[in-house]
Amino acid sequence: MLGQLKLIEEKEIKKDSIKERAEQYGIGSLFDTEALSLITGIKEDILIRFNSLRELKEELPALNVTRLQKLKLEAFFNMAIRFSKENRQIIKKITAPEEVSNLLMDEMKFLQKEEFRILILDTKNQITKVETISIGTLNASIVHPRDVFKSALLNSANAIILTHNHPSGDPTPSNEDINITNRLIDAGNLIGIKVLDHIIIGDNRYISFKEKNLI
Template identity: 50%
Template sequence: MKRGLSEDDAKPHHLGHRERLRERFRLGGGEALPDYELLELVLFRAISRQDVKPLAKALIARFGSFAEVVAATPERLKEVPGVGEAVVTELMIVHAASKRVTKGEINRRTLLASWNAVIDYCRAAMAFAEREQFRILFLDKKNGLIADEVQGEGTVDHTPVYPREVMNRALELSASAIILVHNHPSGDTTPSIADIDMTRKLIDAGDKLAIRVHDHIIVGRNGHASFRGLKLI
């Protein structure tokens, strides 16, 4: 004789999985979960009535890591079956939140006194972008952040930078110093000859206006390179 289904039996399996995963997160935080499970927690908000584990694993397989998934462009995300506008929106919110948190860390202190926070912010903002971006952090006399601006976006391996425009903007903001940042979508953070030449031109232009170039940082998927650390400045 076939027994009747209990209330628990009648519930879809993924509902129990969701609660168990949330409980593990509450007890151990994000460090207790692999990338695909942390991604599941984000997908729960976008997809309420199905098992999202296969989609989470597909996204990790496609992009490589949780960080790369949330930083991917909407167009590339939608190439993965099962990703719609709701999923894209939730992932964009997570990415925006991560940048806001790391930027908050550098806003509360002088940049040179919170260097690790600067690196974290730059990597959150740019490390996984598919095209090169050139960003400038404008600093006041106490090395506090005045403005953070993307000056240009280029191809997968080149962004045009014009020293006159950079220095004009620094003067407009009354900046005393700048930090240059750009990304290498290839992941290799080794400065190119063009990177070194461009940096020297900016240093020369800044010297004439008493605007110091503190550093030039290259960020990539697997780390970063500092021109000052490499003794290129």
């Protein structure tokens, strides 16, 4: 079931309404389903049927709620994406794959098609830009080295980090993922732009090629 944000005593859960507990203890005291119910007006017993926010987003078109409630849910997911985009505009020095995951996970785990992006780094390994290279079908993206390094060169990249999502939620790299990564590493070596890592984002999980010694 959808996870909880913070547990409080069971007797308090039964005694107080969602609104009362939010006012008294803060939004952090609510379960995910309770917080969404407060935002959208959708009854919690409808929301609690879903195992994750990803599943809720995927099933949104068929959800048996009012059009206004659907619009509120769509607005919630859209604002989450906007917030993530706003956060990543901040120049940030990358020192570990987990930091890339933390930067992109909240947005990319909800995408229903594969998106291939590159993080453009300066000489201090600070992110200067995140560029979307391709948007694919439900389970595949089309990536050409020409497009990757055209963007890298135009943005004066010293190095890049590759990243894409798996809509299935399983970040395990496919043979195609491994092959395109090797092609991009070779191309980068030829023009002097190093590929530092390739990070695949799943459902609250990620796999780093560097951590797995795949590059």
